[in-house]
Amino acid sequence: MEPEGERGREPQLGARTKTLPRGLQKPSPGEEQEGPVAGRDTRLRVVVRVRPLTCTETRRGDRQVVHSLGDSTVHVSAARHDATFGFSAVFDSGTSQEAVFEGSGMRQLVELAIDGFACTVFAFGQTGSGKTYTLMGPLVQSEAQPAAPCLLGLMQRSFACLLEQSRSRGAGLALSASYVEIYNEQVRDLLSPGPPCALPLRWSKSRGFYVENQLSVEFESLEAIADLLLEGSRRRRSSAHALNRHSSRSHALLTVHVHSRAPSACPSKQGTLCFVDLAGSERVKDTGSTGELSVEANNINRSLLALGHCISSLAKPRGKRTHIPYRDSKLTRLLARSLGGSGITLMVACISPSSRCLSETMSTLHYASRARRVTTRPVANRVSREKLLQTLEEEIQALQLENLSLRRQLCLPRLPARSTEAAPGTPARAGAGLGWGGLRQSSPEGQHPAAVGEGSVARASRRAPAWPSLYSVLRDFVVENERLRHGGSPALPGTRRSHELRADAQGSGGAALGGSWSPPAAQDPVSDDLSQGWGCLCQGGFGSMCRGQEGSCLGMPGPVPCAACSQSGNPTGNPGTLIPWAGQGLEACWRLPASCPAPLLLSRQPRPAPDLIGDVPASPSHRATRSSWSARGPRALLGHPARLLQPNGTPASSCWAPLLKLAPASGCPCCPGCPQCCPEPAGAIMSQVLPGPPTLQPVPAEGSASIPPPGQEDAALPCSHQLPGPPQPHQAKRRSQGRSRSSSQRHLLPRESRDQRGPERRTSPEGKVVPSAPPWPGLPEPRAAGAVPVLQWEEAPDWLAEQI
Ligand SMILES: Nc1ncnc2c1ncn2[C@@H]1O[C@H](COP(=O)(O)OP(=O)(O)OP(=O)(O)O)[C@@H](O)[C@H]1O
Structure with missing residues (x-):
């Protein structure tokens, strides 16, 4: 007592x-x-x-x-x-x-x-x-009968x-919520639709214990958070027993993340x-x-x-x-x-x-x-802003290196440097990217990006508010990283455009996306290539997954089985795979039309607005993200969730809910990739995102190149808003480095590929040469001078590759 x-x-x-x-x-x-x-x-x-x-x-x-x-x-x-x-x-x-x-x-x-x-x-x-x-x-009891306010x-x-x-603070607070339950010693996300599945609990020095992959939903109104609460509470386990007719059978934790944006000089607060x-x-x-x-x-x-x-x-x-x-x-x-x-x-x-x-x-x-x-x-x-920028940059560097290594292991080509979204209110202009590319540009000449320290970040932060760009870049890397870790095709920037075109041609995708822009399919060589069964896209780098012949690639391992292929039964028993394409709510079947009865590209459910994303019910101001990925590797530096976004309304079939969604790479949040917002050569993007299959491609005719040679893939940056201009001294140096690295890059390719590296071009199935980078009015050729180079292969430390 x-x-x-x-x-x-x-x-x-x-x-x-x-x-x-x-x-x-x-x-x-x-x-x-x-x-x-x-x-x-x-x-x-x-x-x-x-x-x-x-x-x-x-x-x-x-x-x-x-x-x-x-x-x-x-x-x-x-x-x-x-x-x-x-x-x-x-x-x-x-x-x-x-x-x-x-x-x-x-x-x-x-x-x-x-x-x-x-x-x-x-x-x-x-x-x-x-x-x-x-x-x-x-x-x-129901939404129609809400509880009395008192x-x-x-x-x-x-x-x-x-x-x-x-x-009262203006736009000072960014709010998001996550909701999990602990039921029978399993942590389950109450905001994810579909059958409940256990989420891992991790520990990191900076964050302590945290739930990995929990969905976090941004909200801006009382209705939105009330909906979330109602939705989550409905999913929570409850039963009746002698003492309570609605007894909760789990511990529920609803967390509201409060991010106070402070004036530029002050530190921001994250409560x-x-x-x-x-x-x-x-x-x-x-x-x-x-x-x-x-x-x-x-x-x-x-x-x-x-x-x-x-x-x-x-x-x-x-x-x-x-x-x-x-x-x-x-x-x-x-x-x-x-x-x-x-x-x-x-x-x-x-x-x-x-x-x-x-x-x-x-x-x-x-x-x-x-x-x-x-x-x-x-x-x-x-x-502090400086600290946050530095942390973001470190995170991006770590992810980029890791992705490089993963790509190397998967025999995928490098991607060009990421473009960045312009900071809100900042007009997108050439050379104004403040993300990775921008920081790299501001780094001392020839300096390894990992060596870019606080100084350069500080410079970047002085130039303009940089974190919307950095977050965007970080998110891209995280999404790509997840795809690579699953052995699938990474969400490749720029591909959305081709697939939008494709869906547009099928009369579905454009509508799903609001479809105000539908450029002629002729400007999209990759789309054509895909639809006509052009070549093996995975370059034979996937062993048994790929038979390595033109038109016979059975697809990369991916998270979402193509219903049409798996149901019709294909000769090898290897179902086609739907690859979600960034930014478009589209899925592309990697199987070729000859063997896949499904449309090559499937549009998802129409969504109310392109930026209302997440697998939570559409509600005012919802925006869903998944929390931090894994504690492996050199990541997990940040205390903020990874931005793995899921398309709205798409039921998650597993706890990983692998339908990823990226905001458009342009500065415009609702842009599906129109030429107005994304003034980069579409074809140039295509040439870079397509894995170049050096051993499997028919040797094209002279005159056009689609697979950039080593040292040149980095030339064109999707949505990086570059303007043509004379090469800067450090860029010239970079290019020379690019040439010299080709020898070292060779060892990254399979021997067969090395031996048979053909001319850097490809042809369409009809034998017609498809230019890799059709000129876009007013913009440079993809490899034109003035383009920002990307990270070199040699720059990824070997130890990192070994660790991964
Ligand atoms: N302060 C209160 N005023 C009026 N009714 C109440 C009050 N507190 C609880 N009740 C009623 O008591 C019942 C049990 O309450 P509640 O479900 O909140 O209990 P609980 O502690 O959450 O139970 P469990 O642990 O089993 O989930 C409900 O019908 C609820 O409406």
């Missing part, structure tokens, strides 16, 4: 709510603070909510044994239990939802999240004690508060607000759980026990703490930062007043009292 004296030691609520998001108060030495103080021990804030007796309990004649004494204390009076507990606040059964929001300090928590702190609120208690009610309000829970009120703050609705502890004999319900109950109780152990260990003074068993359950891993790290945490202990629940109530109150002794050391996550 909790001693009476416990009460006296509790500081008063008014004195404790010293939330200082900005000033960060200075405590007296050795003083332990309850209000968050950066870098100082700060107690968890624990409040108690007593729910009213339910109809069943009243009907049964249960006695009310829990009473709030009005001064943040709660009194339990029963035959063998008589105790008083003090907390930060106690809300009795008559307290409104709004009073709970205001009195619990939730509003301050929202402000702290905006200020860059990782804030967590979690509700715990016995099953049926009102945790979900406190966080989300009463169960919403009943909305802490979540909805916090969202409203956040959005209000966002509006989080995480709502954890724990599944309720339960006694199987009380709930009458059997079978699956009892398995769930065991898992719930086990993870709550692990949480209890962590809290007990953390409640000891710092010097006396030994090991904190965070790794005992997924729940404690995910809550590690909130409990003992640098976050700020509010715990809401929910209890039933019924005499029947007395022992569970006592256990919850003891648990809560112990939690009050737990301290964290809050640290705001502030990222």
